[in-house]
Amino acid sequence: MMRRLFLISVPYLWLLALFLIPFVIVLKIALSDTALSIPPYTPQIDISAGWEGLKGFFAALDMENFVWLTEDDLYWKAYVSSLKIATISTLLALLVGYPIAYGMAQAPQEWRATLMMLIILPFWTSFLIRVYAWMGILSQEGLLNQLLMGLGLISDPLIILNTNTAVYIGIVYTYLPFMILPIYSALEKLDASLLEAAEDLGCSRFKAFWLVTIPLSKGGIIAGSFLVFIPAIGEFVIPSLLGGSSTLMIGKVLWEEFFSNRDWPVAAAVAVVLLLILIIPIILFQRNEQKQREAE
Amino acid sequence: MTLDVFAPWEDPTEKPLIQFKGVTKRYGSFTAIDNLTQDIYAREFFALLGPSGCGKTTMMRMLAGFETPTEGQILIAGQDMAAVPPNERAVNMMFQSYALFPHLSIWDNIAFGLRRMKMPKAQIEERVEDMLRLTRMTQFSRRKPHQVSGGQRQRVALARSLARAPKLLLLDEPLGALDKKLREETQFELMDIQEKTGTTFVIVTHDQEEAMTVASRVAVMDHGKIIQVSTPPKIYEEPNSVYVADFIGDVNIIEGAAHKTSDDGYDIKWAEGQEPIHAKTTAVLNEGQKAFVALRPEKISIAEEKPEGAVNAVKGKIIDIGYLGNISTYHVELPGGVMVKAQATNTRRLSRRNFSWEDEVWLSWTLTAASVLER
Ligand SMILES: Nc1ncnc2c1ncn2[C@@H]1O[C@H](COP(=O)(O)OP(=O)(O)O)[C@@H](O)[C@H]1O
Ligand SMILES: [Mg+2]
Numbered sequence: 162m163m164r165r166l167f168l169i170s171v172p173y174l175w176l177l178a179l180f181l182i183p184f185v186i187v188l189k190i191a192l193s194d195t196a197l198s199i200p201p202y203t204p205q206i207d208i209s210a211g212w213e214g215l216k217g218f219f220a221a222l223d224m225e226n227f228v229w230l231t232e233d234d235l236y237w238k239a240y241v242s243s244l245k246i247a248t249i250s251t252l253l254a255l256l257v258g259y260p261i262a263y264g265m266a267q268a269p270q271e272w273r274a275t276l277m278m279l280i281i282l283p284f285w286t287s288f289l290i291r292v293y294a295w296m297g298i299l300s301q302e303g304l305l306n307q308l309l310m311g312l313g314l315i316s317d318p319l320i321i322l323n324t325n326t327a328v329y330i331g332i333v334y335t336y337l338p339f340m341i342l343p344i345y346s347a348l349e350k351l352d353a354s355l356l357e358a359a360e361d362l363g364c365s366r367f368k369a370f371w372l373v374t375i376p377l378s379k380g381g382i383i384a385g386s387f388l389v390f391i392p393a394i395g396e397f398v399i400p401s402l403l404g405g406s407s408t409l410m411i412g413k414v415l416w417e418e419f420f421s422n423r424d425w426p427v428a429a430a431v432a433v434v435l436l437l438i439l440i441i442p443i444i445l446f447q448r449n450e451q452k453q454r455e456a457e
Numbered sequence: 458m459t460l461d462v463f464a465p466w467e468d469p470t471e472k473p474l475i476q477f478k479g480v481t482k483r484y485g486s487f488t489a490i491d492n493l494t495q496d497i498y499a500r501e502f503f504a505l506l507g508p509s510g511c512g513k514t515t516m517m518r519m520l521a522g523f524e525t526p527t528e529g530q531i532l533i534a535g536q537d538m539a540a541v542p543p544n545e546r547a548v549n550m551m552f553q554s555y556a557l558f559p560h561l562s563i564w565d566n567i568a569f570g571l572r573r574m575k576m577p578k579a580q581i582e583e584r585v586e587d588m589l590r591l592t593r594m595t596q597f598s599r600r601k602p603h604q605v606s607g608g609q610r611q612r613v614a615l616a617r618s619l620a621r622a623p624k625l626l627l628l629d630e631p632l633g634a635l636d637k638k639l640r641e642e643t644q645f646e647l648m649d650i651q652e653k654t655g656t657t658f659v660i661v662t663h664d665q666e667e668a669m670t671v672a673s674r675v676a677v678m679d680h681g682k683i684i685q686v687s688t689p690p691k692i693y694e695e696p697n698s699v700y701v702a703d704f705i706g707d708v709n710i711i712e713g714a715a716h717k718t719s720d721d722g723y724d725i726k727w728a729e730g731q732e733p734i735h736a737k738t739t740a741v742l743n744e745g746q747k748a749f750v751a752l753r754p755e756k757i758s759i760a761e762e763k764p765e766g767a768v769n770a771v772k773g774k775i776i777d778i779g780y781l782g783n784i785s786t787y788h789v790e791l792p793g794g795v796m797v798k799a800q801a802t803n804t805r806r807l808s809r810r811n812f813s814w815e816d817e818v819w820l821s822w823t824l825t826a827a828s829v830l831e832r
Contacts, residue, residue: 357523358556360543362621363573372569376560 184436191429192222202425226430235414236431240438242409246325246400247393250332251340254389255382257333258340262381263374265341266348277345280338292331292402299327299403323405331399332389339388347381348374380453387446395435411435463673464688465498472535474499474625474657475520480529482515482681489515491681492529499624502651502658504668506704507678513661514553515681517627520659521550533625544573549623553630553661555614557602563613564589564598570621588616591650608639615647619654628660632667644670665705669693677701693753698832702751707786709757709797715748715829723829725750728793735768738829749830756826757799759787760819761811767821773797775816787812789820 196203204221207214230236265276283291298304299322306318321327351374359369375382397412404410411431418428465471473496482490489512497503505513518524519531522543531538538546549570557566567588571581589595592612597605602613611631618626631647632640648671651658662668668675669689676686677700685697696702699710711734713727723740724733725748734750742748763770773789776796780803787799799820812818 352554352556354552354554354556355558357521357543358550358552358558359569360523361521361548361550362570362617363544365542365544368573373558379560 184433187429187432189222190425191226191433192224193426193429194221194223194225195424195426200425201423226426227434229427230430230434235409236411236434239409239411239414240434243394243396243411244438246328246332246408246410247390247396250329250336250393251386251390253329254333254337254340255386258337258385259344259382261337262341262344262348265345266351273349280341284338288335289398291335292398295327295331295334295403296322299330322403323408325404325408327403327405328400328408328410331403332393332396335399336389336393339392340385343384343388344378344381347378351377380449383449384446387442387449391439391442391446394439463500465501466496466674471498473497474501474534475659476530476532477516478530478532480519480526480531482512482519482524483527489681490519490526493681493683494529495676495683495686497657497659499657500655502648502660502671502673504672504675505659505661505678506665506668506675507663508704509663511678512681513663513678514629517550517629517659517661520625521548521627522546547624548627549618549621549625550627551614551618551629551631553633555602555610557610557613557617559602562599562601563594563605566602566613567617567620570617574621584620588620591619591653592616608635608643611635611643615650619650619656622654623656625657625659628658630661630663632662632664640667641670647671669705675705677704694828696751696828696830699749699751699830700832702828702830707754707798707800709750709752709754711750711752711795711797713748713750715742715746716744717742722824723748725829728791728795731771731792732769734827735824736827736829737824740829740831742829742831746831749832750827751830752797752822752827754786754798754800755784756822757797758821759789759799759801759812760821761816763819764821768824769826770819770821772817772819775812775814775818778812778814787818789818791820 190202193202193204195201204218206218210217261280265273265280268276296303300306301318301320301322303322305321306315309315310318321330355373355377356369359373360366364372395412396410397416400408400410400413401416404413415428415431415435418424418431422428475495475497477493477495480490480493481488491512493516505516507513515524519526520533520538522538522541525539533546533548557563558569561569564585567585568581571584576584585598586595589598592615594605594609594612594616597609602610605613615628615631618628628647632643635643644667647658647660650656658671660668660671672689674686675689675692676683677692678684679700685692685701687695692701693705696705696708702708703710711725711727713725713734715723715725716733718724718735720737722735722737723742724735726733727750736750740748758764763772771791773791775787776790777788779786779788782803784800784802787801789797789799791797797820
């Protein structure tokens with residue numbers, strides 16, 4: 162009994178320490194006001210003042226910052242833009258990742274481990290270095306433009322760096338393995354005789370793919386899409402390094418509020434709303450996993 | 458009354474539905490099917506029987522169109538199938554693993570093939586309901602394949618492959634996963650369905666009893682070749698080789714040298730100082746040629762005294778008795794150490810039976826009981 166209680170309490174303690182407590186702290190900051198102090202917000206909890214002090218502390222908290230988020234259209238535009246960029250990036254990653262995963266699953270058994278290694282290999286170098294490398298590739302004098310002009314395909318350099326296109330390339334590149342791996346694992350389990358059965362029952366190869374392979378890899382597609390979509394929505398490094406001044410993403414806004422404006426309470430409010438937006442797909446994702454497990 | 462026997466293979470005017478013409482299939486340097494020529498007729502229930510790895514599945518897969526012959530031709534209804542992909546063949550296959558679509562309900566699994574035929578919706582529904590009724594799965598139609606038992610899955614697989622009313626249905630070890638009782642029931646169900654639908658069935662099995670029960674003809678295969686094709690009684694009574702005799706049922710094989718007798722039979726000398734075995738046969742053997750006598754255990758009588766006027770009678774000693782309830786198998790050692798199995802029906806209760814271990818007994822059989830085989 163004690164043992165079971167202990168086993169159950171471990172994940173909850175984990176959740177409490179690493180999620181709930183930080184969240185409560187951030188929420189508290191979001192409900193505070195900016196101040197020229199260290200840390201730069203007020204009120205602070207003053208335990209020595211006792212009960213009266215605690216009452217005063219709660220009285221000083223308000224929703225002002227959340228109201229502010231609705232008043233300046235920068236914020237909701239940034240949220241919408243982030244959602245849009247994350248959605249498009251996810252679709253692109255699916256478009257690129259599915260054929261790769263399919264190819265891996267079709268490859269001879271002895272190659273698969275190697276292919277898997279190749280997919281994971283980029284993680285062995287720093288993410289920042291890889292994004293900087295993309296700057297080198299995509300800039301006006303970059304490798305891509307040099308190559309295309311050298312081949313005579315274009316006469317003027319393409320402007321890719323500091324546009325949304327560069328952000329899409331960066332996100333798709335960075336999160337592609339998260340798309341490929343769950344789809345690959347679904348496709349690898351697929352029984353080849355199902356495709357033969359579909360052909361036997363009158364499907365062309367393509368139709369069999371559409372009616373059997375796609376539905377049976379749906380779990381992998383959904384998992385991969387969430388694994389790309391969720392981090393992409395709050396992405397900060399890629400839009401700041403590869404995106405331009407017109408690239409609006411909530412991660413960037415958050416960073417600016419925090420470090421440029423030193424407005425911790427508004428930054429905290431932005432973060433809380435972002436979390437609420439992310440919780441919806443996370444819950445959907447969990448549901449999908451659950452359904453998947455029940456189906457097995 | 459004349460009994461109309463179904464035997465299109467004996468009618469030279471009958472056109473075969475399937476023709477294998479010198480078909481060879483190689484995987485790399487390995488020959489899975491070796492220069493095979495065979496006709497199969499419409500409405501037949503044709504069984505392929507053989508040990509694992511002898512090429513049964515390969516033959517099926519070539520008929521279904523998943524493999525192409527390395528050499529030779531396969532014709533279905535007179536048409537060369539080389540260039541016809543699986544989805545354009547009037548052939549359906551029931552897979553060894555059933556291969557039911559796990560994401561579709563049983564109803565949708567059965568409807569899958571019909572939807573590809575651009576059949577009107579009402580007609581699809583009617584056909585699916587018919588198939589569900591035929592396989593007694595109506596009440597489970599809304600379930601997913603993983604929500605029904607193994608035997609029910611097998612029936613769904615059968616319903617799905619029958620739904621398109623194929624000219625030819627291929628069944629690859631369809632009953633392998635079922636327990637004995639359910640398997641026997643299903644065998645009769647299959648025969649019933651085959652009769653009702655008039656479909657040609659080719660069934661793969663490694664269970665000789667199953668092949669004997671369901672088939673109009675049985676083909677015994679070994680190493681990519683068909684060794685013998687015949688009706689079940691013929692393949693049992695008149696095997697053409699020791700391999701076939703041994704594969705189908707229980708058999709005693711006694712080796713010896715053949716000597717022609719006056720009454721178009723042979724004397725087989727099988728042991729020094731023993732009376733040769735007398736057997737009537739259509740086989741033509743050279744004088745002194747090595748031959749094998751194949752003798753089924755149930756064709757041997759067992760007695761305490763030497764039977765009067767028996768053509769073949771040898772004395773032996775009971776070494777072991779296998780009691781199977783309805784019958785008993787006696788393992789008898791003949792002079793020279795040859796072991797022979799003889800079967801007797803247990804018409805009496807156990808306590809009143811005659812023979813026991815170590816008893817000396819006489820075994821006898823008639824002139825036509827044994828087959829004489831060259832190989
Ligand atoms: N795709 C393949 N590649 C190589 N060898 C194969 C392939 N398919 C079957 N074989 C070989 O061909 C032989 C016959 O196989 P199969 O027809 O499946 O036998 P079975 O009579 O047990 O159904 C086996 O030895 C098998 O290993
Ligand atoms: Mg097989």
